Amino acid sequence: MRLAYFPGCKIPFYMKDYGASFEALMLRLGIELVKLPFHCCGYPAGNDDFLTSMYCAIKNLAVAQQHDLDIITPCKCCFGQFKHAIHRYHQNLELKDDIDHLLDSENLSWAGKTKVKHLLSFLYHDVGVGELKKEITNPIEGKKLVVQYGCHALRPFSITRFDHPYTPKIFEELVQVTGIQTVEWPKSTECCGNPVADTNRALSLKILKSKFKSASEAGADYICSACTHCQIQYEIPGYDSTIDTFGVRPVLYTHVLGAALGIESSLSTQGSTGLFG
Amino acid sequence: MFEALLYVSIFICLIGLVFQIWRFKRTSSFLKHPKASRLRSELMTIIPGFLNTLVQVRLFKAGKIRWLIHFGLFVGFLYLLLVHGLHDLTSDLFFDYYEPTIDPYQFLRNLNGVFVGLGCIAFLLRRRLKIRINKDTPLKYKGYFSIILILLVISSGFLLEASKIISEPVFMDMVEEYSDVDEESGLADLKLYWNHNFKVYFPQLPEVTSSSLENGSFLNEEYCLSCHSDTKSAFLSFQAAKLIYYAGDFLNRHRADSFLYAIHYILCLCLLACLPFSRLFHIILIPVAGLVKKQDSVLHGQKKAVVSAAGLYACTNCGYCSEVCSVYPHFQTTGNLFVLPHSKIESVKGLIGGDAGINPWLLQKGNEICTGCYNCTDICPSGIDLQTLWSVLGDTLCEEGYLSNSNVVNTIPLLEWAAKAPVSLKRKEKKPVSSGLADQSDAFEACVQCTICTNVCPVVEYDSVKNDYTPQQVMNLLRLGQRHVAEGTRMVHTCLTCYSCQEVCPQKIPVTDILLELRNSGYKKVETMKKDYLKGMRQIET
Numbered sequence: 001m002r003l004a005y006f007p008g009c010k011i012p013f014y015m016k017d018y019g020a021s022f023e024a025l026m027l028r029l030g031i032e033l034v035k036l037p038f039h040c041c042g043y044p045a046g047n048d049d050f051l052t053s054m055y056c057a058i059k060n061l062a063v064a065q066q067h068d069l070d071i072i073t074p075c076k077c078c079f080g081q082f083k084h085a086i087h088r089y090h091q092n093l094e095l096k097d098d099i100d101h102l103l104d105s106e107n108l109s110w111a112g113k114t115k116v117k118h119l120l121s122f123l124y125h126d127v128g129v130g131e132l133k134k135e136i137t138n139p140i141e142g143k144k145l146v147v148q149y150g151c152h153a154l155r156p157f158s159i160t161r162f163d164h165p166y167t168p169k170i171f172e173e174l175v176q177v178t179g180i181q182t183v184e185w186p187k188s189t190e191c192c193g194n195p196v197a198d199t200n201r202a203l204s205l206k207i208l209k210s211k212f213k214s215a216s217e218a219g220a221d222y223i224c225s226a227c228t229h230c231q232i233q234y235e236i237p238g239y240d241s242t243i244d245t246f247g248v249r250p251v252l253y254t255h256v257l258g259a260a261l262g263i264e265s266s267l268s269t270q271g272s273t274g275l276f277g
Numbered sequence: 278m279f280e281a282l283l284y285v286s287i288f289i290c291l292i293g294l295v296f297q298i299w300r301f302k303r304t305s306s307f308l309k310h311p312k313a314s315r316l317r318s319e320l321m322t323i324i325p326g327f328l329n330t331l332v333q334v335r336l337f338k339a340g341k342i343r344w345l346i347h348f349g350l351f352v353g354f355l356y357l358l359l360v361h362g363l364h365d366l367t368s369d370l371f372f373d374y375y376e377p378t379i380d381p382y383q384f385l386r387n388l389n390g391v392f393v394g395l396g397c398i399a400f401l402l403r404r405r406l407k408i409r410i411n412k413d414t415p416l417k418y419k420g421y422f423s424i425i426l427i428l429l430v431i432s433s434g435f436l437l438e439a440s441k442i443i444s445e446p447v448f449m450d451m452v453e454e455y456s457d458v459d460e461e462s463g464l465a466d467l468k469l470y471w472n473h474n475f476k477v478y479f480p481q482l483p484e485v486t487s488s489s490l491e492n493g494s495f496l497n498e499e500y501c502l503s504c505h506s507d508t509k510s511a512f513l514s515f516q517a518a519k520l521i522y523y524a525g526d527f528l529n530r531h532r533a534d535s536f537l538y539a540i541h542y543i544l545c546l547c548l549l550a551c552l553p554f555s556r557l558f559h560i561i562l563i564p565v566a567g568l569v570k571k572q573d574s575v576l577h578g579q580k581k582a583v584v585s586a587a588g589l590y591a592c593t594n595c596g597y598c599s600e601v602c603s604v605y606p607h608f609q610t611t612g613n614l615f616v617l618p619h620s621k622i623e624s625v626k627g628l629i630g631g632d633a634g635i636n637p638w639l640l641q642k643g644n645e646i647c648t649g650c651y652n653c654t655d656i657c658p659s660g661i662d663l664q665t666l667w668s669v670l671g672d673t674l675c676e677e678g679y680l681s682n683s684n685v686v687n688t689i690p691l692l693e694w695a696a697k698a699p700v701s702l703k704r705k706e707k708k709p710v711s712s713g714l715a716d717q718s719d720a721f722e723a724c725v726q727c728t729i730c731t732n733v734c735p736v737v738e739y740d741s742v743k744n745d746y747t748p749q750q751v752m753n754l755l756r757l758g759q760r761h762v763a764e765g766t767r768m769v770h771t772c773l774t775c776y777s778c779q780e781v782c783p784q785k786i787p788v789t790d791i792l793l794e795l796r797n798s799g800y801k802k803v804e805t806m807k808k809d810y811l812k813g814m815r816q817i818e819t
Contacts, residue, residue, distance in 0.1 A: 155776035
């Protein structure tokens with residue numbers, strides 16, 4: 001199976017670990033990732049300008065369509081942005097006109113058929129938990145994880161169709177495949193605080209602290225995320241000693257599953273979040 | 278006289294170097310921002326920098342055709358400089374026996390000249406035809422000067438060689454100096470042979486006979502061959518000689534070869550003198566810039582960012598960075614040239630030089646959009662640490678009072694906003710597209726003020742001191758026709774876009790989408806208020 005790999009803007013520099021482990025995971029599962037000349041998904045521009053934000057996303061879809069590929073991304077903000085843009089493109093005719101016009105100037109067009117998958121939804125729906133279970137070679141035991149669902153993939157359900165918005169389960173199931181125990185966490189579906197990390201640092205840190213605190217109270221060793229922006233937010237503790245005292249560490253899902261599948265590069269990572277070594 | 282000119286050009290070149298170093302010092306103070314902590318630069322190992330200088334590894338990665346042209350030009354130029362230009366100094370070092378007029382040197386000089394000439398023409402064509410990115414991104418410094426200068430040096434060189442090939446005076450000088458051939462021992466035969474085979478022009482020549490040619494050939498072997506290969510191996514000059522042969526009488530009489538020699542020599546000196554002032558200076562700057570190279574991203578650490586001033590000027594405006602820029606679509610929709618890296622680097626240079634034509638607000642806006650995707654830094658053939666530069670630029674502009682929309686709006690209390698912000702914006706063109714929810718009463722009028730959205734809002738929960746209105750109250754402002762006020766609320770500008778409110782709304786109101794739309798239009802109003810804001814801030818300071 002071939003898919004266009006959409007890393008998003010933060011992976012190539014700020015989250016190299018995530019990109020590398022994601023690619024290793026896909027390789028192990030026999031998925032061929034194709035790298036295309038993608039732009040920003042448009043999520044950051046959402047604050048400023050609606051058209052720019054939507055155009056960015058649709059342009060990427062048009063590029064994928066040129067190669068007749070669907071898109072897979074490990075970032076939930078990119079995923080949500082794509083879903084929003086697809087929804088609006090079909091619903092808002094004025095927007096569609098403007099975007100088509102812009103695409104035309106680049107000799108592109110989009111027929112509206114390109115699908116966008118997130119890492120988790122792809123594993124759950126296209127690969128399947130049962131298939132994944134057969135592949136596990138190094139089950140991991142004795143760790144407790146809570147999962148961070150990530151707002152932009154989860155909500156609004158009517159647009160993203162990711163999982164049940166109040167009681168999601170696919171992330172937990174995908175973690176449990178590896179033998180790890182997941183624990184109930186009331187803040188599992190709440191925001192990580194990253195969207196205001198630049199504009200309102202105090203609020204962002206306050207949200208983050210409460211998340212670590214409650215994860216610690218829930219008895220977790222790790223907070224597991226499958227989103228570039230969430231992970232960037234959770235890696236702040238490495239630099240903030242007051243949060244470190246909760247004794248909870250962030251971990252990327254690609255590292256967890258990678259370790260359970262026996263992918264060597266997942267066992268020892270160069271980043272600060274290496275685990276299961 | 279030539280020697281005096283040489284010293285003058287060396288002197289100008291040195292002055293230029295000193296000037297550049299002085300300029301770097303001034304630039305460095307701009308480029309070292311203590312707060313720019315997101316990135317860290319370190320000294321890189323010498324080897325990659327050396328490789329990049331010698332074979333332009335980075336350019337090869339960026340574009341194969343452009344590399345081929347550039348590398349041909351580079352090798353040709355290097356050969357001509359070392360073996361031909363400086364042969365007094367270098368020939369003993371490299372070769373046992375060197376004469377520019379024997380093969381393979383005669384042939385190689387032409388070949389390398391062709392490489393350089395073709396390279397220059399290709400560069401000019403590219404700039405002229407505005408291929409790809411340059412199509413819609415005008416450049417201030419096009420870099421024509423040094424390319425044209427090199428092209429002139431090369432073409433004057435070819436012409437010089439051609440004029441020497443046909444020159445009778447040069448031939449006679451040589452005969453006198455290196456042989457004892459005279460009229461009696463067959464000078465006419467030698468002339469005939471050289472005219473016949475090597476295209477030297479003589480006004481009067483005897484009839485060609487096989488015996489005279491044979492004698493000429495013998496004399497040629499005896500006296501000339503050790504220093505003179507067949508001029509045909511100087512393939513381009515030979516063709517040029519064939520062309521100017523018909524004007525040979527005139528050219529020889531006026532000693533065109535001496536004239537062209539002077540031209541060629543002076544042009545070379547011009548090149549030397551202009552080196553530090555022209556785009557050509559990149560041959561020195563890129564290796565220097567290559568020494569400083571980013572190693573790591575430091576997300577939240579407190580490391581000082583360093584941008585090498587040489588890096589800033591090593592930019593050759595090739596435009597690769599803008600071709601791969603992640604936020605290129607922003608340039609398409611907003612038309613703000615400062616979104617694109619190659620234009621930003623130009624404007625940073627302008628800002629340091631005190632160019633009043635640069636609008637810092639636009640630059641701030643363009644730079645703010647950068648997502649730090651690293652594409653530009655990764656592809657830059659000059660190896661400039663662009664990623665760090667943007668970070669430093671952002672912090673510097675912020676320090677000077679050119680704040681982002683969100684920073685400005687957070688300092689304006691809601692009452693002041695309601696009084697000062699323009700209620701509606703004058704538009705020259707059509708209204709920008711939006712999700713169109715905040716103007717559609719259908720979208721929000723069903724709100725029953727049940728407070729469910731407020732109860733799930735993380736901003737309300739964690740920012741209770743500073744936050745003003747809750748989501749449900751913002752909806753109510755819209756219902757009261759107070760969209761203008763709603764656009765200035767903290768709620769709108771702090772919303773995390775987590776979509777919790779929208780998901781739980783029993784009335785199916787797209788609360789988050791409405792908040793985002795209000796933020797968009799609020800920002801557009803802030804744009805118009807920024808200048809007054811900065812003026813106010815400066816008044817308070819003084």
